[in-house]
Amino acid sequence: MSQSPVLEVRGLEKRFGQTLAVNGVSFAVQPGEVFTLLGPSGCGKSTTLRLVAGLERPDAGDVLLNGELISSAATGQHLPPERRHMGMVFQSYAIWPHMTVLDNVRFPLRMRRAGASESRKRVLDILDVVGLTGLESRAATQLSGGQQQRVALARALVHEPALLLLDEPLSNLDAKLREHMRSEIKRLQRRLGIAVLFVTHDQSEAMTLSDRVAVMNLGVVEQLGTPREVYAHPASEFVRDFLGRAVLFEGSVRRDADDYVLTLDGEAGARLRVGSAALPGLADGTRVVVGTRPEDARLLPLDAGVSLEEPNRLRVCVAETAFLGERIEYTLRTPGGKTLVVFGARHEEHPPGTELALVVDTAEASLWPA
Ligand SMILES: Nc1ncnc2c1ncn2[C@@H]1O[C@H](COP(=O)(O)OP(=O)(O)OP(=O)(O)O)[C@@H](O)[C@H]1O
Ligand SMILES: [Mg+2]
CATH class of the missing domain: 2.40.50.140 (Nucleic acid-binding proteins)
Structure with a gap:
Protein backbone atom coordinates (compact mmCIF):
# COMPACT_ATOMS: atom_id res chain seq x y z
CA MET A 1 0.00 0.00 0.00
CA SER A 2 2.98 2.26 -0.35
CA GLN A 3 1.99 5.34 -2.31
CA SER A 4 4.55 7.75 -3.64
CA PRO A 5 5.08 10.87 -1.54
CA VAL A 6 3.88 14.30 -2.67
CA LEU A 7 7.10 15.88 -1.48
CA GLU A 8 10.46 14.35 -0.88
CA VAL A 9 13.42 16.18 0.58
CA ARG A 10 16.81 14.45 0.53
CA GLY A 11 19.89 15.59 2.42
CA LEU A 12 19.13 19.30 2.16
CA GLU A 13 21.80 21.76 3.25
CA LYS A 14 21.77 25.55 3.27
CA ARG A 15 24.51 27.81 4.51
CA PHE A 16 24.33 31.57 5.17
CA GLY A 17 27.92 32.74 5.68
CA GLN A 18 29.16 30.83 8.73
CA THR A 19 25.68 29.58 9.69
CA LEU A 20 24.68 26.10 8.57
CA ALA A 21 20.94 26.87 8.73
CA VAL A 22 19.85 23.48 7.34
CA ASN A 23 22.19 20.56 7.92
CA GLY A 24 21.23 17.36 6.11
CA VAL A 25 17.44 17.39 6.36
CA SER A 26 15.47 14.51 4.81
CA PHE A 27 11.77 13.70 5.01
CA ALA A 28 8.78 12.84 2.82
CA VAL A 29 5.22 14.20 2.92
CA GLN A 30 2.54 11.66 1.95
CA PRO A 31 -0.68 12.49 0.07
CA GLY A 32 -3.32 14.06 2.32
CA GLU A 33 -0.93 14.37 5.24
CA VAL A 34 -0.19 17.32 7.53
CA PHE A 35 3.56 17.15 8.12
CA THR A 36 5.02 19.64 10.59
CA LEU A 37 8.50 21.04 11.12
CA LEU A 38 8.59 21.88 14.83
CA GLY A 39 11.47 23.50 16.66
CA PRO A 40 12.78 26.58 18.45
CA SER A 41 13.52 29.91 16.80
CA GLY A 42 16.48 29.74 14.42
CA CYS A 43 16.51 25.94 14.02
CA GLY A 44 16.03 26.16 10.26
CA LYS A 45 12.29 25.60 9.76
CA SER A 46 11.61 28.58 7.48
CA THR A 47 14.80 27.99 5.51
CA THR A 48 13.71 24.39 4.87
CA LEU A 49 10.29 25.61 3.73
CA ARG A 50 11.85 28.25 1.48
CA LEU A 51 14.08 25.58 -0.09
CA VAL A 52 10.96 23.51 -0.77
CA ALA A 53 9.16 26.54 -2.24
CA GLY A 54 12.16 27.37 -4.43
CA LEU A 55 12.76 30.75 -2.76
CA GLU A 56 16.25 29.53 -1.83
CA ARG A 57 18.67 27.22 -3.62
CA PRO A 58 20.20 24.32 -1.65
CA ASP A 59 23.97 23.93 -1.15
CA ALA A 60 23.42 20.18 -1.07
CA GLY A 61 20.51 17.81 -1.55
CA ASP A 62 17.40 17.40 -3.67
CA VAL A 63 13.72 18.36 -3.59
CA LEU A 64 11.19 16.19 -5.45
CA LEU A 65 7.53 17.01 -6.06
CA ASN A 66 5.39 14.01 -7.01
CA GLY A 67 8.56 12.12 -7.91
CA GLU A 68 9.96 14.86 -10.13
CA LEU A 69 13.22 16.61 -9.32
CA ILE A 70 12.55 20.35 -8.82
CA SER A 71 15.76 21.36 -6.98
CA SER A 72 19.11 19.67 -7.05
CA ALA A 73 22.36 21.06 -5.72
CA ALA A 74 24.33 18.44 -7.67
CA THR A 75 22.88 19.27 -11.11
CA GLY A 76 21.98 22.91 -10.44
CA GLN A 77 18.39 22.13 -11.45
CA HIS A 78 15.95 24.70 -10.04
CA LEU A 79 12.30 25.09 -10.95
CA PRO A 80 11.22 28.67 -10.16
CA PRO A 81 8.71 29.11 -7.29
CA GLU A 82 5.78 30.14 -9.51
CA ARG A 83 6.05 26.88 -11.45
CA ARG A 84 6.15 24.61 -8.39
CA HIS A 85 2.43 24.05 -8.00
CA MET A 86 2.53 24.92 -4.30
CA GLY A 87 0.48 27.38 -2.25
CA MET A 88 2.14 29.28 0.56
CA VAL A 89 1.02 31.29 3.57
CA PHE A 90 3.64 33.18 5.56
CA GLN A 91 3.67 34.38 9.14
CA SER A 92 2.88 37.91 7.96
CA TYR A 93 0.26 36.73 5.52
CA ALA A 94 1.07 39.52 3.10
CA ILE A 95 -2.27 40.14 1.45
CA TRP A 96 -2.39 43.29 -0.62
CA PRO A 97 -4.19 46.10 1.26
CA HIS A 98 -5.06 48.12 -1.86
CA MET A 99 -6.85 45.18 -3.48
CA THR A 100 -10.28 43.72 -2.75
CA VAL A 101 -10.70 40.23 -1.35
CA LEU A 102 -11.63 39.01 -4.84
CA ASP A 103 -8.52 40.47 -6.47
CA ASN A 104 -6.25 39.20 -3.74
CA VAL A 105 -7.50 35.66 -4.14
CA ARG A 106 -7.58 35.87 -7.96
CA PHE A 107 -3.95 36.98 -8.15
CA PRO A 108 -2.31 33.52 -8.46
CA LEU A 109 -4.72 32.68 -11.32
CA ARG A 110 -3.79 35.91 -13.11
CA MET A 111 -0.14 34.92 -12.77
CA ARG A 112 -1.02 31.61 -14.39
CA ARG A 113 -3.08 33.34 -17.08
CA ALA A 114 -6.33 31.51 -16.30
CA GLY A 115 -9.46 32.67 -18.15
CA ALA A 116 -11.66 35.35 -16.53
CA SER A 117 -14.88 33.40 -16.03
CA GLU A 118 -13.10 30.24 -14.95
CA SER A 119 -11.05 32.34 -12.49
CA ARG A 120 -14.11 34.01 -11.03
CA LYS A 121 -15.81 30.68 -10.43
CA ARG A 122 -12.73 29.22 -8.73
CA VAL A 123 -12.34 32.28 -6.52
CA LEU A 124 -15.98 32.18 -5.43
CA ASP A 125 -15.69 28.45 -4.71
CA ILE A 126 -12.60 28.80 -2.55
CA LEU A 127 -14.05 31.85 -0.73
CA ASP A 128 -17.00 29.63 0.14
CA VAL A 129 -14.64 26.94 1.43
CA VAL A 130 -12.86 29.38 3.77
CA GLY A 131 -16.14 31.02 4.85
CA LEU A 132 -15.72 34.46 3.22
CA THR A 133 -18.70 34.44 0.85
CA GLY A 134 -20.22 37.92 0.62
CA LEU A 135 -16.96 39.76 1.34
CA GLU A 136 -15.61 39.61 -2.25
CA SER A 137 -15.59 43.36 -2.84
CA ARG A 138 -14.31 44.43 0.57
CA ALA A 139 -10.91 46.05 0.68
CA ALA A 140 -8.46 43.77 2.44
CA THR A 141 -7.79 46.46 5.06
CA GLN A 142 -11.45 46.33 6.15
CA LEU A 143 -11.10 42.78 7.43
CA SER A 144 -10.34 41.38 10.87
CA GLY A 145 -7.09 39.49 11.48
CA GLY A 146 -8.86 36.15 11.18
CA GLN A 147 -10.56 37.17 7.94
CA GLN A 148 -7.26 38.38 6.45
CA GLN A 149 -5.83 35.01 7.42
CA ARG A 150 -8.59 33.30 5.47
CA VAL A 151 -7.93 35.50 2.42
CA ALA A 152 -4.29 34.41 2.55
CA LEU A 153 -5.36 30.77 2.79
CA ALA A 154 -7.84 31.15 -0.09
CA ARG A 155 -5.16 32.78 -2.21
CA ALA A 156 -2.74 29.91 -1.46
CA LEU A 157 -5.37 27.31 -2.35
CA VAL A 158 -7.16 28.83 -5.35
CA HIS A 159 -4.89 27.28 -7.99
CA GLU A 160 -5.38 23.82 -6.42
CA PRO A 161 -1.75 23.28 -5.47
CA ALA A 162 -0.27 19.83 -4.93
CA LEU A 163 1.14 20.99 -1.62
CA LEU A 164 0.26 23.76 0.84
CA LEU A 165 3.17 25.38 2.70
CA LEU A 166 2.29 27.16 5.94
CA ASP A 167 4.95 29.10 7.86
CA GLU A 168 3.60 30.03 11.33
CA PRO A 169 0.39 31.31 9.72
CA LEU A 170 -1.38 31.70 13.07
CA SER A 171 1.23 33.50 15.13
CA ASN A 172 -0.22 36.98 14.51
CA LEU A 173 -3.64 36.05 15.86
CA ASP A 174 -4.80 36.27 19.48
CA ALA A 175 -5.02 33.02 21.47
CA LYS A 176 -8.75 32.41 20.98
CA LEU A 177 -8.72 33.10 17.23
CA ARG A 178 -5.57 31.03 16.84
CA GLU A 179 -7.34 28.02 18.31
CA HIS A 180 -10.35 28.62 16.09
CA MET A 181 -8.24 28.95 12.93
CA ARG A 182 -6.31 25.85 13.92
CA SER A 183 -9.45 23.72 13.72
CA GLU A 184 -10.57 25.61 10.59
CA ILE A 185 -7.32 24.72 8.83
CA LYS A 186 -7.65 21.09 9.88
CA ARG A 187 -11.25 20.98 8.60
CA LEU A 188 -10.25 22.64 5.33
CA GLN A 189 -7.31 20.29 4.87
CA ARG A 190 -9.51 17.22 5.39
CA ARG A 191 -12.16 18.55 3.03
CA LEU A 192 -9.66 19.27 0.25
CA GLY A 193 -7.50 16.23 1.05
CA ILE A 194 -4.44 18.36 0.38
CA ALA A 195 -0.94 17.60 1.67
CA VAL A 196 0.40 20.31 4.00
CA LEU A 197 3.92 21.15 5.13
CA PHE A 198 3.42 23.20 8.28
CA VAL A 199 6.03 25.15 10.24
CA THR A 200 5.64 26.14 13.88
CA HIS A 201 7.58 26.58 17.11
CA ASP A 202 4.39 25.94 19.12
CA GLN A 203 4.27 22.36 20.32
CA SER A 204 0.55 22.29 21.08
CA GLU A 205 -0.20 23.63 17.60
CA ALA A 206 1.99 20.90 16.14
CA MET A 207 0.36 18.21 18.28
CA THR A 208 -3.21 19.14 17.36
CA LEU A 209 -2.70 19.72 13.64
CA SER A 210 -0.17 17.16 12.51
CA ASP A 211 -0.24 13.61 11.27
CA ARG A 212 3.54 13.52 11.65
CA VAL A 213 6.10 15.85 13.14
CA ALA A 214 9.80 16.39 12.48
CA VAL A 215 11.37 17.95 15.57
CA MET A 216 14.26 20.19 14.48
CA ASN A 217 17.21 21.57 16.39
CA LEU A 218 20.23 23.45 14.99
CA GLY A 219 19.40 22.63 11.37
CA VAL A 220 18.92 18.91 12.01
CA VAL A 221 15.81 16.71 12.32
CA GLU A 222 16.25 15.11 15.77
CA GLN A 223 13.15 12.94 15.61
CA LEU A 224 10.40 12.15 13.16
CA GLY A 225 7.15 10.48 14.16
CA THR A 226 3.49 10.88 15.04
CA PRO A 227 2.73 13.47 17.74
CA ARG A 228 2.07 10.63 20.18
CA GLU A 229 5.36 8.89 19.41
CA VAL A 230 7.55 11.95 19.80
CA TYR A 231 5.73 13.08 22.95
CA ALA A 232 5.66 9.71 24.73
CA HIS A 233 8.97 8.38 23.41
CA PRO A 234 11.28 11.30 22.77
CA ALA A 235 14.52 10.17 21.16
CA SER A 236 16.68 12.78 22.84
CA GLU A 237 16.77 15.11 25.82
CA PHE A 238 16.22 18.03 23.50
CA VAL A 239 13.00 16.54 22.05
CA ARG A 240 11.78 15.53 25.50
CA ASP A 241 12.23 18.99 26.97
CA PHE A 242 11.04 20.90 23.92
CA LEU A 243 7.73 19.01 23.77
CA GLY A 244 6.75 19.57 27.37
CA ARG A 245 7.65 18.85 30.93
CA ALA A 246 9.14 15.57 31.99
N1 LIG B 1 18.78 35.28 4.57
C1 LIG B 1 19.53 34.93 5.62
N2 LIG B 1 20.78 35.42 5.78
C2 LIG B 1 21.55 35.04 6.81
N3 LIG B 1 21.17 34.17 7.75
C3 LIG B 1 19.94 33.65 7.66
C4 LIG B 1 19.06 34.00 6.60
N4 LIG B 1 17.91 33.33 6.77
C5 LIG B 1 18.06 32.59 7.89
N5 LIG B 1 19.28 32.78 8.43
C6 LIG B 1 19.81 32.12 9.63
O1 LIG B 1 19.60 30.72 9.49
C7 LIG B 1 19.17 30.13 10.70
C8 LIG B 1 17.82 29.47 10.50
O2 LIG B 1 16.86 30.46 10.24
P1 LIG B 1 15.33 30.12 9.96
O3 LIG B 1 14.67 31.38 9.56
O4 LIG B 1 15.23 28.98 9.02
O5 LIG B 1 14.85 29.67 11.41
P2 LIG B 1 13.38 29.30 11.94
O6 LIG B 1 13.47 27.93 12.50
O7 LIG B 1 12.37 29.56 10.90
O8 LIG B 1 13.20 30.32 13.16
P3 LIG B 1 11.90 31.18 13.65
O9 LIG B 1 11.08 30.24 14.49
O10 LIG B 1 12.50 32.25 14.47
O11 LIG B 1 11.17 31.68 12.43
C9 LIG B 1 19.17 31.26 11.72
O12 LIG B 1 20.38 31.22 12.42
C10 LIG B 1 19.05 32.49 10.88
O13 LIG B 1 19.62 33.60 11.52
MG1 LIG C 1 10.81 30.96 10.71
Missing part, protein backbone atom coordinates in the same frame (compact mmCIF):
# COMPACT_ATOMS: atom_id res chain seq x y z
CA VAL A 247 9.02 13.83 35.36
CA LEU A 248 12.36 12.06 35.67
CA PHE A 249 13.52 9.27 37.95
CA GLU A 250 17.03 7.88 38.24
CA GLY A 251 18.20 4.56 39.60
CA SER A 252 19.54 1.11 38.76
CA VAL A 253 17.66 -1.69 37.02
CA ARG A 254 17.09 -5.33 37.79
CA ARG A 255 15.53 -7.61 35.17
CA ASP A 256 12.16 -9.14 36.11
CA ALA A 257 10.44 -11.16 33.35
CA ASP A 258 9.67 -8.66 30.54
CA ASP A 259 10.18 -5.66 32.78
CA TYR A 260 12.87 -3.83 34.63
CA VAL A 261 12.45 -2.98 38.26
CA LEU A 262 14.21 0.29 38.93
CA THR A 263 15.31 1.05 42.49
CA LEU A 264 15.27 4.82 42.84
CA ASP A 265 18.40 6.50 44.17
CA GLY A 266 18.04 7.58 47.79
CA GLU A 267 14.26 7.06 47.96
CA ALA A 268 14.00 4.55 50.82
CA GLY A 269 13.62 1.52 48.56
CA ALA A 270 10.92 3.00 46.28
CA ARG A 271 10.78 1.21 42.94
CA LEU A 272 9.38 1.69 39.45
CA ARG A 273 8.38 -1.15 37.15
CA VAL A 274 8.93 -0.30 33.49
CA GLY A 275 8.73 -2.32 30.28
CA SER A 276 12.13 -3.29 28.83
CA ALA A 277 11.17 -2.92 25.15
CA ALA A 278 12.40 0.68 24.90
CA LEU A 279 15.94 -0.24 25.94
CA PRO A 280 16.29 -4.05 25.91
CA GLY A 281 19.13 -6.17 27.21
CA LEU A 282 20.39 -4.06 30.12
CA ALA A 283 22.52 -5.95 32.66
CA ASP A 284 21.34 -5.90 36.28
CA GLY A 285 22.77 -2.88 38.06
CA THR A 286 22.78 -0.62 34.95
CA ARG A 287 21.90 2.95 35.83
CA VAL A 288 19.09 4.55 33.84
CA VAL A 289 16.80 7.57 33.71
CA VAL A 290 13.07 6.94 33.38
CA GLY A 291 11.06 9.78 31.87
CA THR A 292 7.28 10.16 32.18
CA ARG A 293 4.99 13.13 31.57
CA PRO A 294 3.27 15.04 34.39
CA GLU A 295 -0.13 13.64 33.31
CA ASP A 296 1.17 10.11 33.96
CA ALA A 297 1.45 10.79 37.69
CA ARG A 298 -1.54 11.00 40.06
CA LEU A 299 -1.64 12.29 43.61
CA LEU A 300 -3.67 10.33 46.17
CA PRO A 301 -4.20 10.90 49.90
CA LEU A 302 -2.14 8.52 52.04
CA ASP A 303 -5.29 7.16 53.66
CA ALA A 304 -6.84 6.14 50.32
CA GLY A 305 -5.69 2.56 50.82
CA VAL A 306 -2.55 3.00 48.72
CA SER A 307 0.24 0.61 49.66
CA LEU A 308 3.57 2.40 49.33
CA GLU A 309 5.29 -1.01 49.34
CA GLU A 310 4.21 -1.67 45.76
CA PRO A 311 6.19 -0.44 42.77
CA ASN A 312 5.27 2.85 41.04
CA ARG A 313 4.28 4.50 44.32
CA LEU A 314 6.23 7.14 46.09
CA ARG A 315 5.61 9.10 49.26
CA VAL A 316 5.85 12.82 48.53
CA CYS A 317 5.30 16.11 50.33
CA VAL A 318 3.67 19.14 48.68
CA ALA A 319 6.20 21.98 48.62
CA GLU A 320 4.30 24.51 46.50
CA THR A 321 1.09 24.81 44.53
CA ALA A 322 0.27 27.07 41.59
CA PHE A 323 -3.25 27.62 40.30
CA LEU A 324 -3.17 27.44 36.47
CA GLY A 325 -6.89 27.86 35.78
CA GLU A 326 -7.87 24.46 34.46
CA ARG A 327 -5.56 22.57 36.83
CA ILE A 328 -3.13 22.90 39.71
CA GLU A 329 0.62 22.54 39.38
CA TYR A 330 2.27 20.82 42.33
CA THR A 331 5.91 21.07 43.22
CA LEU A 332 6.69 17.99 45.31
CA ARG A 333 9.60 16.86 47.47
CA THR A 334 10.53 13.20 47.69
CA PRO A 335 12.01 11.60 50.85
CA GLY A 336 15.37 11.62 49.04
CA GLY A 337 15.12 15.41 48.61
CA LYS A 338 14.31 15.46 44.88
CA THR A 339 11.84 17.89 43.32
CA LEU A 340 9.08 16.68 41.00
CA VAL A 341 6.45 18.79 39.23
CA VAL A 342 3.06 17.23 38.41
CA PHE A 343 -0.51 18.42 37.82
CA GLY A 344 -3.66 17.84 39.83
CA ALA A 345 -7.38 18.50 39.43
CA ARG A 346 -8.59 22.01 40.20
CA HIS A 347 -11.31 20.98 42.67
CA GLU A 348 -9.18 19.05 45.16
CA GLU A 349 -6.26 21.22 46.16
CA HIS A 350 -3.71 19.75 48.58
CA PRO A 351 -2.02 22.58 50.52
CA PRO A 352 1.76 22.81 51.01
CA GLY A 353 2.98 20.45 53.73
CA THR A 354 0.49 17.68 52.86
CA GLU A 355 1.98 14.19 52.61
CA LEU A 356 0.61 12.26 49.63
CA ALA A 357 1.16 9.16 47.55
CA LEU A 358 2.38 9.75 43.99
CA VAL A 359 1.20 6.95 41.70
CA VAL A 360 3.16 6.80 38.46
CA ASP A 361 1.81 5.16 35.31
CA THR A 362 4.87 3.85 33.47
CA ALA A 363 3.06 2.29 30.48
CA GLU A 364 4.40 5.02 28.19
CA ALA A 365 7.61 5.75 30.06
CA SER A 366 10.88 6.32 28.20
CA LEU A 367 14.23 4.90 29.27
CA TRP A 368 17.67 6.35 28.72
CA PRO A 369 21.07 5.26 29.97
CA ALA A 370 22.00 7.53 32.93
